[in-house]
């Protein structure tokens with residue numbers, strides 16, 4: 001440890017909400033051991049990096065991040081975990097900046113290693129479910145990410161996650177309830193259920209709907225969300241439970257990837273575009289005007305202009321409100337990497353740009369309907385003199401207030417919608 005009296009640790013997380021959830025619980029573990037959490041940019045005794053490996057681009061972001069971490073804090077011990085550490089441990093051992101590498105399941109054993117960071121930890125994939133699931137109180141989010149599932153049994157052609165995180169495994173309903181209760185008792189008003197493929201939740205015959213029902217019993221839990229849910233796992237029963245609770249927020253994330261059936265089949269997605277549309281309709285029958293986010297991969301090997309256009313047209317006319325567009329990225333070890341007809345980078349960039357510009361238009365149009373209405377906003381943090389929080393639709397809102405609004409839910413009269421320059425709405429406390 002360095003000479004700083006109080007032991008300090010900083011965190012940086014790349015990738016999915018599950019990674020954020022895991023970093024949160026590990027940060028809590030450090031706090032319980034007397035560590036002070038400091039911003040990533042500041043010098044600290046330990047830097048903990050939770051990485052991602054979804055694309056080859058993500059790999060280079062991880063390496064850059066590691067270099068940056070050591071530059072910011074030359075005396076600190078740099079611990080690298082997450083999917084990149086799991087998949088590319090050999091490359092990481094060659095980086096002098098790295099003091100300890102932990103695989104995905106070893107990340108929770110960090111406390112056994114922090115005083116002995118001279119060795120690379122053993123890396124393997126087990127089916128054990130690890131971790132405590134509480135988020136420390138000084139994390140900037142006021143949403144708590146509760147991990148209920150890890151790994152994936154699907155074999156989407158482009159995805160490395162089943163190899164990086166292993167087969168699906170889940171927490172028991174009782175443990176999920178216990179952890180959720182702890183979060184609520186420690187002051188969280190909103191919980192986001194996270195995992196790699198939470199729709200596949202199954203434990204002793206009980207499904208996601210059973211888990212959600214149990215968590216919704218927690219009286220002081222005000223708001224519930226789910227991270228991404230695969231379309232083929234959304235059921236009427238689940239939607240009925242969410243709707244009846246009055247606590248589920250008006251927002252779903254339902255990955256699409258492509259609107260072309262041939263591409264969907266090659267990707268080994270478990271739905272056709274017609275089935276996806278039915279799921280969207282059913283979801284919006286239960287939650288009219290809800291926000292729907294979707295992941296899109298464009299430039300998949302062999303994707304023709306016509307197939308790209310089909311996805312574009314579908315997105316334009318569908319009720320999807322937010323898109324997260326990714327150019328197809330060749331990930332070694334996946335089936336899609338071996339396909340022929342990879343598109344030139346420039347073409348993939350063009351398609352991403354076109355979809356992103358449509359996405360910006362759609363989110364602006366969607367947010368327009370809230371102008372002049374009142375939204376319940378859970379405030380997270382103060383930024384540049386404004387308090388910032390999220391509506392039930394997960395639209396960002398900024399208000400000016402002298403009061404401390406952190407972790408409060410306020411009725412906000414929305415005065416301005418999103419614009420091309422401003423990716424948030426403005427409003428005033430009622």
Ligand code: SF4
Nearest residue numbers: 152154155156159161
């Ligand atoms: S559902 Fe498909 S894309 Fe998602 S984690 Fe599983 S294999 Fe990857």
